Amino acid sequence: MQDRPEVARPGGGARRGDTPTALLERVSVVLDVFEGGEAASGLTLADVVRRSELPRSSVHRMLEQLVRMRWMHRSGRRYRLGLRLLELGALAVNQDELHATALPVMYELHAATRLVVHLGMIEGPGGDDILYLDKIGGRLVQAVPTQVGGRRPAVGTALGAVLLAGRGDPRMDPAADARIVREGVARVASSAPHGYSCVAAPIGRIGEATAALSLCAPNRHARLDPRVISPLRIAAGTISRALGGVTAPNHARMSA
Structure with missing residues (x-):
C-alpha cells in the first residue's frame, strides 16, 4: 500500500x-x-x-x-x-466597499437622529444570521447590546426582518412580511422594561437586498416615528445609489 x-x-x-x-x-x-x-x-x-x-x-x-x-x-x-485577528478584521472592513460607502452616511444619520445606527448584512447558507459590520451611537451606544463583528439570528431582529421580507421565507409571519414590503421598513420592539426598539431599512430593493441600516434605542428613548424613519430611508437609499454607481444628487437633509 x-x-x-x-x-x-x-x-x-x-x-x-x-x-x-x-x-x-x-x-x-x-x-x-x-x-x-x-x-x-x-x-x-x-x-x-x-x-x-x-x-x-x-x-x-x-x-x-x-x-x-x-x-x-x-x-x-x-x-x-x-x-x-483584530488587525485583519479591521483591514477587511476598511477594504469593504459597502462599509466605506456607508460610514459617512451613518455618521450623518446619527447626527440627525441621535440614535444608535447599525450597518448589518445577512449571512449563512440560509440567511440564518445578521453580521454587524459597524455601530455608531454616541451616549446610547452601550445601552444597545450589539457589537461590531458580532452575529445574531436574523429572525427576531429588525435588520433580519427587513432583509428576509419579500423572499417568501417560511420563517416570516405572512402579515408582517406584507407590512414590511408595503412600508419598506421593519420594526422590532422589546417588551422588557429595559429593552430596546429598532427600525431597519434595506440598502437596495426589498426581497433582493443583502445589507441594511437600522436605528435603535432603549425603549425609554425610542422615538421611531416618521421623524427618524424618513432620514433612515434617505440614508439607505443614498448608500444604495452610490453602490450602484449612481452619484446621488445633493440628497435631502436628514433632519429629524
Whole structure:
C-alpha cells in the first residue's frame, strides 16, 4: 500500500492524513467557539474541546500555534482572540466597499437622529444570521447590546426582518412580511422594561437586498416615528445609489 504524503504544518511536522482543507476547517471550528459574549473572559482548553468536539491533542496544538501567530492570546490557562485577528478584521472592513460607502452616511444619520445606527448584512447558507459590520451611537451606544463583528439570528431582529421580507421565507409571519414590503421598513420592539426598539431599512430593493441600516434605542428613548424613519430611508437609499454607481444628487437633509 502506498503511503499518503504528509502535509507540512506551520511550526511543526505534519500529521498523516491532514490536508490543507481539513486543517483550515479545524482552525475555523476552533475560532468559531470564541463567538459570543461568554467567551470574552477567555476559554480554557477544556472549554474549547467541549465546544468544538475535536480531539484534545489537536485543539491544544492548534491553540498554541495560533498563539505564536498572534491569532490567539493566552493568559494562564485561558485563551482569547488575539490582536492579529483584530488587525485583519479591521483591514477587511476598511477594504469593504459597502462599509466605506456607508460610514459617512451613518455618521450623518446619527447626527440627525441621535440614535444608535447599525450597518448589518445577512449571512449563512440560509440567511440564518445578521453580521454587524459597524455601530455608531454616541451616549446610547452601550445601552444597545450589539457589537461590531458580532452575529445574531436574523429572525427576531429588525435588520433580519427587513432583509428576509419579500423572499417568501417560511420563517416570516405572512402579515408582517406584507407590512414590511408595503412600508419598506421593519420594526422590532422589546417588551422588557429595559429593552430596546429598532427600525431597519434595506440598502437596495426589498426581497433582493443583502445589507441594511437600522436605528435603535432603549425603549425609554425610542422615538421611531416618521421623524427618524424618513432620514433612515434617505440614508439607505443614498448608500444604495452610490453602490450602484449612481452619484446621488445633493440628497435631502436628514433632519429629524
